[in-house]
Amino acid sequence: MSPVSMDSNRILRRAGLLLSFFLLAVSIGIPLLLIFWQSVTPNQRLDWMAPLRTITGQSLSGVLLNSVWLGICVVAGTTLLAMPLAWMMAKTRMGLHRWIDVILLIPFMTPPYIGSMGWILFMQKGGYLQQWLPGAGALSDSFFSFWGMVFIMSMHLFPFLYLLLRDALIRIGGNLEEAGAVHGAKAGYRFRRIIMPLLLSAYGMGVMLVFVKAIAEFGTPATFGRKIGYYVMTSEIHKYISSWPIDFGKATSLASVLLSVCLVIWYMQSAVSRRFTYRLVGGKGQRSKTYSLRGGAGWLAGLYLAALLLLSIGIPYFSIIAASLMKLRGAGLSLDNLTLDHYRELLSWGSVSLKAIGNSLGLSLAAASVAVVLGAGLALAIGRSGARLQRIIDLLSLLPNTVPGIVMVVGLILLWNAPWMPFTLYNTYGMVVLTYVVLFLPYTVQYVKSSFSQINGLLFQAAQVSGAGPFYILRRILLPLIMPGILAGWMMTFTISVRELVGSLLILPPSMQTSATYIFAQFEQGQVSLGMAMAVVSVGLTVLLLLGIELLNSRRKWTGS
Template sequence: MAHVSWTQRVNKYLALTVLTLLVLMPLALVIMRAVTPEGTFEGFGAFSILGEGMYQEILLNSLLLGFGVVILSSFIAAPLAFFMARTELGRHRWIDIVLIIPFMTPPYIGAMGWILSMQSNGYAEQLFPFLAPVTPLFFTYFGMVLVMSLHLFPFIYLIMRNNLENIGGRLEEAGLIHGGSFGYRLRRIVLPLFVSGYSMGALLVFVKTIGEFGTPVTLGNRIGFYVLTSEIHRHASVWPIDFGTAAILSTMLLSVSMAVWYFQQWFAARTHGKVVSGKGQTKAYTPLGKKQIFAWLYLAGVLGLAIGVPYFSVASTAFMDVQGRGLAFDNLTLRHMQDLFTGSGLEALWNSVWLAGIAATISAAIGLWVTIIIMKKRGTVEKGMDFLSIAPNTVPGIVVVVGLILFWNAYWNPAPVYNTWMMLVTTYVVLYIPFTVQNIKAIYGQLGDSLFQAARTSGASPWYVLRTVLLPLILPGVLAGWIMSFTISMRELVGSLILRPPNMHTSATFIYSQFEQGTVAQGMAMALVTVGLTTVVLIGVEKMKERSQRYRT
């Protein structure tokens, strides 16, 4: 095993090169561009704009938003995670799929949905006139936090739930036997074990929040709550275009993300996240009995806010004939749907499907490739690769996108990728490699080395072991990563908007351009169809995943 063949080495460096090209180069170029705005190094003087009050306020806004969303989404997610990990609700696995819908919903759609509901004379007031005094509250910082938390909580929920499941019952039983009360057990056993995993979820949500672009542009700009992403977008897309400042702000965003990331790593290393496990773990189970009703009510409440409100708006708008007439049954129409399927919408949708499909497949493949290398050995190169494969997740999407332009459209870059569909695939792959890597890693980490050694000693060649043992066993992880990449590629906006080639719309850019220049109703119709389609694919692959794990039941 210690013996490293040259094929292995070649393979390793090949993977490193791929990651460098995909991830490191674009990010490095953003930083380069920030310090060399006119092509020559001008020191860090350019960063002096960060001293300006306006930018300090923007940075502060980003941070405030990040913290607010982490806190609120944790509060939303924690009870759900508990219900699903520890109580009767856990038997209903469909809840997991439903809970992912908010995350599948494009954030700008969610925000638009909320705006349409909450604006004065909006749907909320049309249905419940007494809400009129409350709705203006939505158009504040709290509204933004609410919308973004409702979008991102599934993230933290999934991490919390897995974490709770992994803290096996025995550990808690041990605490119980040693006389701990519920509160004491929670504080001394569950929380400490929980916290390092949670910190990863919190980090991701924080980074996603400060890197999110849809909600700040739709809702934030409207209420004058400007954050780094909306400023970067402004500098990158509003006359006069100023890429230098965009790059500097991107670097700032990057530094914030990295600082938080570093802090999380330090924190997680300090806490003992790894549960020392002996034989089998029992699952902790706290039956609720009749009290279940409260859990269901809570779930219904969360789903109502996270899915009900925005989708009600989306659907209402999509099926509304005359927007100015508001909610009324005789105002229903299917014409926006028809327009969608007869016009350029269908093509945009189809583009999204195949682009996302290719991107998810490639990123699952690269994820698999990289994960296998990372998991085999932990050398410096492997650690570097591990970092690179996670980096895009810790960097706001718009920064990655700026970097991708700088790299792929550089005059010295010979690859004919820019301005073709391959650019979009590349973008999605770069943005979502972390999801596939993380998913595959999670499954791979549970497999003992002896499974592979047993195969080797049975006379199987490495290739045969890979094919018959490793791949079938990590297939669920690969599929989970694929689903994740596919889902978010389907709705990816910022990269698609800036990097899409001529003659090509994706579902997300179609929706966005309908909002900006076309018919909002058609945009909403597209949103509905896209999310519906994504859900169907999701369920399909989930079924496939279940089948690949049939041996477990």
């Protein structure tokens, strides 16, 4: 390659990095800085203690403690659920059943507020459980408590921790355990002194994700939490922004404190990862030690998996489907009380509900397409280098995944309502797409980065030596190799955008509804059956679309095109 070409490539790469930094700074960095600035200048005067004074002076310190305590308890609950399952799927023959991993993604695809409503309908007085077991009233009373809320959120979030722990256990070869056994170490000692230290890095990342998602969750506190009188930061922030009189001062104070808590957790997780990260994959290869589950141990593992699937998927979806088919909720479960009228009303041409479904699909398709283009560009700009600017871009691209979504939405509202902006996107279709893109950009970046990191740089060098130009290399080598990551990022962004609630509630134009806000509105108005019918249709359409994309992708791989 000539020196002129090398210089031009270097200039283009530098320009790409600067453009990436500018886009992330404007869309992510500035909104978060505006939250901090708004919270410390309540009366146009700088006051660094204003957020703490707002919380203590407005009796909101209890709400902050509620959020933190909820996050800690959900982390403990997900650990108890995910750790045994990860060990069974990584270290026993149960891991050969790959369909289990697919089934365990269903709780992730289920919007939290829908799962919460499913449990409420099942466990409430006169609910489905008491219709089957009239003597279960005491169990229902004890369920509607803080620990019931922890249980519901743990059932929704444990797949995040499970997948991280399972992959980490698979990377731990059997050689280390065998070496410990040769030196006389018992199974418990080997797990405590060998396996656990090697798991700490992955566990720390999983704990951070679960904690942030728990304290950032809005749907479950808004449904189940309100029913038991347990209020958290997200519900209070939403109240100050959406209810009259609107108070952005209190909302930004709460948001800045919530953001600070998440950043502290992120720093602690980074410190743990730096201290307990080990290189487990080398050039010699390794084999994983597999344990056999025979007799009572095998039955116990099977019962544990069956109970987990029943509680995380079976009961919520039974309640959702049953509620969507009922004529009268008070008439109970019986064949003569079932109807499809709610689905007919939902899908009638020109109805508000059908427009909401169209809005959801349109917004999610647009957001996923924009996010995958930006995410692929950012992932390629970050590359494999450890330069300072690339590390900053990498950090900014991951930031929306480490801060509560409602905090990010408040920052975007402040930015696009600022008087110094040349134009405003607030109350427009574009604002909704931009919010979805910013919230879910980290997924696309990480998926494409993962695919790009597996490509040997010698491929590009060979193409350059053979006379291929940059655009030919991009079209014929790079894009085909990173296409699986691009497709996975698109599917993840689309799936989460369809069920996004808190951002949609805050930034949708007054005349627009999505399927998520429509469901939430039906719950608020007591039209539970109609809301559940919308939930079934929304989840069903999402699954069918994703299966269609996966089928097309499989056919493309099979034909080699």
